[in-house]
Amino acid sequence: MLSNARTAYQIHNHERCINAALRLAREICQKNKVTLTPTKEQVLKLIWQSHRPIGAYQIQDQLAKIRHKAVAPPTVYRALKFLTKLGLVHKIPSLNSFIGCPFPNSPQSNLFLICEGCGNIAEASCSSVDLVLQKTCRDSNFNLNSKTIELLGLCFLCSESKTTPTSTEDSTAQ
Ligand SMILES: [Zn+2]
Ligand SMILES: [Zn+2]
DSSP: OEEOHHHHTSOOOHHHHHHHHHHHHHHHHHHTTOOOOHHHHHHHHHHTTSSSOBOHHHHHHHHHHHHTSOOOHHHHHHHHHHHHHTTSEEEEGGGTEEEEOSOTTOOSOOEEEEETTTOOEEEEEOHHHHHHHHHHHHHTTOOOOOOOEEEEEOOHHHHHHHHOTHHHHHHHHO
C-alpha cells in the first residue's frame, strides 16, 4: 500500500514534497508529450503549498497576487483540467477543491484520508481495495469511470490533542 499519511499531518520539510511533485509532473508531461506551461506549473505549486485542499477561486486569487494582475477563471480551469487529467492533482468532490497527488504514477484507487481537525489530507492507494471495487463493478455489470473514496476522521496528531485533558483548560485559564 502507498500512503503519504506519515508526512501529510505533521510538520515536515514540505519543500521536499513540492520538489518531488514538480519533478514527477515534468516527467509525466514529457512521457505524455504535453507541455507544463509556466501557468500550469504555478497552479500545481499553489495546490502543493500545503496538504490542505484548495478551491479554484483561491487559486485564481493567489495567482492574481503573484502576477499583480487579474487572472481570468478559464486560465485556472484549463490548468486544473490539465493537471487532473494527468493524475497530478485530484478533486475532492465533497470539498469542491483540489489536492496534489503524492504518487501520480500509481494506477490504483484514490483513498483520501481527510482530517476534520487540521484539514490536512493524506492519500493512500491500496491494491486490495481496488480488487474489491473491480469485483463489485463486474458483479453489478457496472462500467467504472472514476473513483474517489473519501474517509473522514482525525489524524493521529488531532486525535492526540483531543484526548489530552489539560490542553483546552490551560488555554482558557491564561
Ligand atoms: Zn508536505
Ligand atoms: Zn489533523
